[in-house]
């Protein structure tokens with residue numbers, strides 16, 4: 001019997017025995033090497049769900065993960081023991097959105113780690129072979145995990161379409177915001193004015209290339225003499241994230257919303273958005289971005305490890321949720337290592 005971190009309800013995470021299900025045709029079994037604790041996982045912990053997707057019975061979270069193959073996969077040129085990443089977005093492949101190249105918008109998706117589909121905060125997991133993403137074998141399990149959040153960041157920047165040297169406001173410097181920041185740098189964005197209420201996250205934003213980092217959007221307003229910036233990317237978990245993004249935007253500007261607000265609700269005075277005539281996009285997961293995510297990491301253009309602050313064993317998983325939920329100082333990205341190894345030679 002293996003073990004897993006289960007979310008039973010809001011505020012209730014426990015490690016318990018987990019009955020590994022039978023594999024289905026086309027699936028392969030992975031030893032989970034590492035699994036990230038995402039802001040969306042935290043929403044299930046804090047709110048018991050995200051909108052209509054709620055915890056009905058205990059479920060195992062974890063959609064950002066890498067693992068070791070337990071069998072040879074010659075069709076992918078991979079041998080048993082190889083480290084791989086997994087795209088958790090199991091889209092149907094048949095609907096108009098899948099056909100249009102937007103698997104992230106597939107309404108029939110089976111997303112690994114979102115209820116009712118158990119995720120990877122466990123020792124072993126069956127995954128469709130079609131979702132296996134081969135990675136360079138000098139990648140660490142942490143690198144493999146971080147490809148998924150990095151993919152979210154790449155997708156957000158794709159939607160934002162920053163112009164060369166365009167100035168950007170970044171609302172929120174959590175793991176996703178800090179990855180967006182690095183992707184923005186790599187595509188040639190100009191000055192990046194960031195804000196986040198947590199001092200350690202502001203410090204990290206400055207280290208990773210933000211021009212300035214303030215405690216609130218008021219700082220960005222002040223630095224731009226109240227004019228705001230032409231492009232704003234929001235990556236917070238706050239109901240005020242949308243409002244702050246709007247306030248940081250220049251008249252006629254573009255706003256991309258990436259974050260998931262606590263309580264599934266935005267707080268926004270309509271006039272602030274309307275009077276600026278803003279163009280607003282909602283970013284939803286990601287499209288086909290893994291090859292670029294791998295390349296950014298392999299070339300060292302994005303430092304995913306700079307964002308990782310805490311490492312936990314599986315047994316410590318509930319503790320990781322609890323500490324992140326109270327915004328413990330110093331916490332940015334947490335990774336859980338179910339095998340107890342943070343690397344394997």
Ligand SMILES: [Zn+2]
Nearest residue numbers: 038039040064
């Ligand atoms: Zn995630």
Ligand SMILES: [Zn+2]
Nearest residue numbers: 092095098106
């Ligand atoms: Zn589909």
